[in-house]
Amino acid sequence: MNQCEEHHPNPKMVLRTEEEIENIVKRLKRIEGQVRGVQKMVEDNRYCIDILIQISAIEAALHKVGLHLLERHVRHCVAKAIREGSGDESIQELMTVISQFSK
Numbered sequence: 001m002n003q004c005e006e007h008h009p010n011p012k013m014v015l016r017t018e019e020e021i022e023n024i025v026k027r028l029k030r031i032e033g034q035v036r037g038v039q040k041m042v043e044d045n046r047y048c049i050d051i052l053i054q055i056s057a058i059e060a061a062l063h064k065v066g067l068h069l070l071e072r073h074v075r076h077c078v079a080k081a082i083r084e085g086s087g088d089e090s091i092q093e094l095m096t097v098i099s100q101f102s103k
Contacts, residue, residue, distance in 0.1 A: 014077070027065050034058045066101055073097075 016024075038054045074094065081090035 024065060031058055031061045034061065070101065
């Protein structure tokens with residue numbers, strides 16, 4: 001269990017503020033709308049380049065959501081683990097997720 005999870009009843013859940021949740025959900029809903037738009041473009045047999053541009057925008061938007069979550073994790077969870085002297089596990093977990101995220 002990492003340091004960010006220890007005070008939550010479900011060990012795989014992290015406490016976020018309502019504002020944080022709203023912000024993330026708003027971004028994800030916008031991305032969902034973009035994906036539906038791309039689906040419609042395909043169904044309407046639109047020009048490939050136009051579809052690819054929209055796919056690129058979706059990827060960029062998802063990447064921004066991921067970076068936001070990663071930054072929050074580093075600033076809260078990893079920093080707390082380091083302050084409490086148990087940062088090695090959190091740093092290893094962070095390096096693993098950075099490797100996966102940067103593919």
